[in-house]
Amino acid sequence: MKKANDFAVGLTILAGTAIILAATLWVKQADIGRDRATVSARFRDVGGVRVGTPVVIRGVRAGRIEAMELKDSVFVVARMTLDPTAELPVDPVVLLNESSLFGEWQATITSRNAVGRDADVLRQLSETSRDDEVLPGATLPDIARLTAVAGRIAGDVATVAERVQVAFDDQAARELRSSVRSFSELSTILAQTVREQSNNMTTVSSDVRVGVQSLVKSAELLRDVAERVDSSTARGEVHQIVADAGEAARQLRETGRRLAVISEQLGRSQVRLESFLATSDSIAQKIHSGSGSLGLLVNDPTLYRNADSAMRQLNLLLADVQKNPRKYVNLRIF
């Protein structure tokens, strides 16, 4: 019985210990007895990285961080074990970064050329570069810091929004809405005006173009004239023209003098005409008032009829004279 107890307890302890150890090693992905390549990297700060953090090359897990120690009072040197088949990139550097939003970190071995242009990362790599086998390393900002920055920005935006809200109360909003509406109407009018002015400008441009073309033609004509003048000058025709022009001017002066005489005569004729008109007017008034013979003739129907009768008889007499001249004219010679 005692031996059976001993065996059962011993077996349970051995089995339990073995199972717990095996499970722990399996979960930790420990590889006992397998050759591993070792690489070290130097950092200013390792952030949230700890022993056991995975090491990644081109996105594939290639090892883990085995140890970390402080060096030279300002650096941390992390020792990483890598799969011996993993090849390091050219000019390798190590970047520590968060691999998810949940606080997981990883060490990424990459080429220095693939780091990008982040000034802070380049500065860290420059500071940790030495002429030894330890790779330079840099730590990227964790999500908490980025979130903190974003939080500050959000706070500033909230403050600005609050101030805007304070500045733009209901009255201001109404006024702003009214202003916007007015501005919209103004814009419509302005657009219409611009459209019209555009049409006008098109017309003006067309006119200007025509004018320019005319000017061009005029210039050409002027040039021709100038050429002709030039040629005329060359042949002495200008002197002739000037002489002709002098003669024409003299004739014009003579004509002017004659016109002045005529004008003076016209003035006198005008005076006489006015006098005549005044006299005619006086006569007309007398006729109209029935004074004088003519007035009586005009205003008295009897006289008119008599005169008309006389004129008729006279006409008859003239007709008769023309018809029978001998009846009234008896011309005898000798």
Added chain:
Amino acid sequence: MAPHPGARVRAVEGIESLGRWGRERIEGLGRSGRFVGDTLVASRDVSTWWPEATMHARELGVRSLPIALYIAVFTGIVLSLLASYSFTGAVPLYFVGTLVEKTITMELAPVLTGLALAGRVGANIAAELGTMKVTEQVDALETLSYDPYAYLVVPRVLAGTIMFPVVVGLSMVVGVAAGWAASILLLGISSEEFVKGLRLFFDAFDVRYGLVKSATFGTAVTWIGCMQGLAARGGAQGVGRAATSAVVYSAVIILVLDAFWAVVWLLGNKP
């Protein structure tokens, strides 16, 4: 006006009862301390307790495995279901593995197994030793020059201290495996996802913390069972009271120790 003589007597009696309560508490502490001291002294008598140790280890540990693993299986299943129920929205489902591993390894396996064994082991020890006490078998041992602490207490405490971590360790493995299986079969999480979450924040410290904690639970449960059993008085009723007290005190001490280790070992000691 002078106080009534009856009132003065009642006041004196109240003060006396308070003093008696305090003395009894101190006596309890003193008895406990003396019990621990006597046990440590008796542990030097290896020839007496060593032959008994494996028998108690089998009784307390090996035979407790079925109930411990049974609890672990259902704990793992329920925990994975609870995790998937809680992880909605932004939290990826592979964190089910993380939560199952962390919770079972560091908390549920030690505490639930400890509480289950407190009922089984603590009551068993208290009843056994209480019966021996009330039937004067303990006095007979002393008559035969056997140190009852070396013969009865030390092998049980030693067996509990050694076997509790073994049982809890196996509970950890079985609980996580059950959660893994439940995640695959019931939740549709792939095995790779669960293992990814399992390994994500795993640290050997988790296992170490749970095993050390469970060892202290084993020590406490067996020690309380022995103390309550040897303190039994008055026949079968006294044995029953001793068994009940052993279970209650063990459960309380397990929770106190759980908080103690969390404060001492976890607080300010993030891995």
